[in-house]
Amino acid sequence: MNNKILLLSVIIGLFVGAGATAGPEEDRTVMLEYYTGRFPDVPLQEFANGLYAFDEIAREQWIEMEDFPPYEIAIEDGQALFESPFANGKSYADCFDNGGIGIRQQYPHFDADLGEVVTLELAINQCRAANDEESLPYLIGDLAAISAYMSYTSRGNTINVKVPQDNPSALAAYESGKQYYYTRRGQLNFACMSCHVQSAGLMLRADRLSTTLGHATHWPVYRAKWGEIGTLQKRISECNSQVFAKPLQPQSIEYRNLEYFLTYMSNGLELNGPASRR
Amino acid sequence: MNKLSTFLVACAFLLPGCGQETVSSGSPGHAGGSSFADIYAAAEQALAVAEAKRNVWSKTEGLLRDAKVANADGRIDEAIALATEAKLQAELASIQADTEAETWRTRVLSN
Numbered sequence: 411m412n413n414k415i416l417l418l419s420v421i422i423g424l425f426v427g428a429g430a431t432a433g434p435e436e437d438r439t440v441m442l443e444y445y446t447g448r449f450p451d452v453p454l455q456e457f458a459n460g461l462y463a464f465d466e467i468a469r470e471q472w473i474e475m476e477d478f479p480p481y482e483i484a485i486e487d488g489q490a491l492f493e494s495p496f497a498n499g500k501s502y503a504d505c506f507d508n509g510g511i512g513i514r515q516q517y518p519h520f521d522a523d524l525g526e527v528v529t530l531e532l533a534i535n536q537c538r539a540a541n542d543e544e545s546l547p548y549l550i551g552d553l554a555a556i557s558a559y560m561s562y563t564s565r566g567n568t569i570n571v572k573v574p575q576d577n578p579s580a581l582a583a584y585e586s587g588k589q590y591y592y593t594r595r596g597q598l599n600f601a602c603m604s605c606h607v608q609s610a611g612l613m614l615r616a617d618r619l620s621t622t623l624g625h626a627t628h629w630p631v632y633r634a635k636w637g638e639i640g641t642l643q644k645r646i647s648e649c650n651s652q653v654f655a656k657p658l659q660p661q662s663i664e665y666r667n668l669e670y671f672l673t674y675m676s677n678g679l680e681l682n683g684p685a686s687r688r
Numbered sequence: 689m690n691k692l693s694t695f696l697v698a699c700a701f702l703l704p705g706c707g708q709e710t711v712s713s714g715s716p717g718h719a720g721g722s723s724f725a726d727i728y729a730a731a732e733q734a735l736a737v738a739e740a741k742r743n744v745w746s747k748t749e750g751l752l753r754d755a756k757v758a759n760a761d762g763r764i765d766e767a768i769a770l771a772t773e774a775k776l777q778a779e780l781a782s783i784q785a786d787t788e789a790e791t792w793r794t795r796v797l798s799n
Contacts, residue, residue, distance in 0.1 A: 440797045592792040597745045656744040
């Protein structure tokens, strides 16, 4: 056990340092090397399955849960909502490329006109606003169901988030997300990386901590502890609460930038959402 | 946990007045010369500073709400203790935000 801790310390020591000024692709490459070095027996795409990539007992339970996926109802509800026309006769399909089918891998993206990162969930509400419909709550419910359906149609597609190198605002948004990820916050003084880089694969009370690589592949997620399907930003809010930091508003600039950074880190992995988690 | 302890101890030394605002029982409305209203206002101010830095701890606002209720119920010592705790939390959150504005860079993965 002591040897394992020593090895882990050496690996972390080798990688943690002066990467603050690196660009997105360099960041992604380093993160990829870090996790593949730390979990050499885990095939790359398996990281999309979170802790089930390296926790065999939890994986067996998860595979059993997937026999009757608890998110199936959300996919059906989401499809019905997605296909229902707005009061003006238009629909979600009119707002998105390819009629909204199989496009999740493009999100989040930096909207040069808006000057901000746009997540899929934000785009869904932008579509509603453009069609004089009220916004939906971002964390659970109808919007999560629509997002689940759109993820389902995107399964198997490879995440391909872009940070345009010729757009300083896009780079700044990415950097802001990266800063949020590495910043300690809350009464417990934790950063995202405290759990998901330094302690990835280790136990925190009864739970094994997942890796950042693959964090953005499978949303929305049905979590047993929630008893319903929720979006990535619901989980981010929950992470904040768990370290006794007051969560920010869903789809705040900070959370969207964080999602931009997180998803970029998973570029090259296949989407596999919606998913189930404990 | 050691880092947290160190952080909190360091903050206690860094913050002028931290730990000095003791609650004197038997003097309703006054603690070390400060009334509940003064401490509550100071806590609100500290919270506004932390809010502006987008770094509020999750229990702070609840402590302030509880302090207000305790004060309304006449539990003055408790009200002062709660408001003092809220003020301390807000000040520590501000210090955390200031410190992290640069320190986060040391944690970034690199080759």
